[in-house]
Amino acid sequence: MTDTAAELLRTATRALAPDPAANRFVPLVERGAAPREALARLALEQRWVIPADRRAFQHLAERADPAAAAYFTTLATGEELAAAHLTAFTRACGVTQERARAYVPLPGCQAYPAYVSWLALNASPTDTVLALTANFSAWGGYCARIAEGLRTRYGFTDDACAFFDFFAAPAPDLDGQARAAVQAGLDQGALSTADAHTYGTLLQTYESMFWESLGRPA
Known part of the structure; x- marks a missing residue:
């Protein structure tokens, strides 16, 4: 494999x-200035985002x-x-099952997974690899900062921070798969x-x- 795909991914990122x-939300968490209610909203919104993204990625895999x-x-x-x-993060935020079931998500928070679903239906999978990889770089950085803030400012345990640790951790296997996918797309035109x-x-x-929607007063 040439370095073309790797350079293209670096350039896009x-x-x-x-x-x-x-x-403006992540710095609030780092300083311990984000209300715990805002952390609870983050957990509740992610309860909607994660399953939506999973299904979108599964559909992209079927098309690719x-x-x-x-x-x-x-x-x-x-x-x-x-x-x-x-x-574990949801529980640490004090969210009960009753509240989780009754929660109505914020439109501004759900625009992202809605667009990922659009990509799953309409976009070229290879183009989507390039777009997502560039986006994940910023997301991983945000997660690392949130995890640090939760530990140092809010006293959250490692178990409660594991969601953010997971996305913040390096993923060399995934990076290699992204390069292979982009290179295959280049080779095939x-x-x-x-x-x-x-x-x-x-x-x-x-x-x-x-992030902007999370930071607004409820």
């Missing part, structure tokens, strides 16, 4: 990196060529693992960097909406 000042299918299958499996970790950039730009915008 740099180009689509969000404005560091755009996310073998290289991209491996990437999306790994993502879907990861969402299953994340769902198990989310239970099935990759549109313009479309991938559009998808990635929208993903970053919807993710910014997620």
Whole structure:
């Protein structure tokens, strides 16, 4: 495999990196200034996001060529693992089963998974690999900062922080699968960097909406 795919992924990640000042919620958690109610909303919103993304990734795997299918299958499996970790975080936030069942999600928080579902139905899987990989770089960084803030400012246990630790951890196998999928798309002439950039730009915008919505007073 050449370095073409790896360089394309690096370029996309740099180009689509969000404005560091755009996310005002994560710094609040780092300082311990985010209300616990906002942390509970984060947990409740993720209860909707995780299963939606898992199904979207499964559908993309079914549509994709073998290289991209491996990437999306790994993502879907990861969402299953994340769902198990989310239970501990939700419990640490004091969310009861009754509240979880009655919770009505915020539109601004659910725009991101709704768009991932759109990509699953309409976009080229290979283009989607490129867009998602660029977006995941920012998401992983946010998760690392949240995990640190939860431990140092809120006294959350390792078990309660495991959801964020999971997404913050390096994923060399997934990175390798992303490179293989992008390279296969390049080799087959099935990759549109313009479309991938559009998808990635929208993903970053919807993710910014997620964090902004969380930070608004309930």
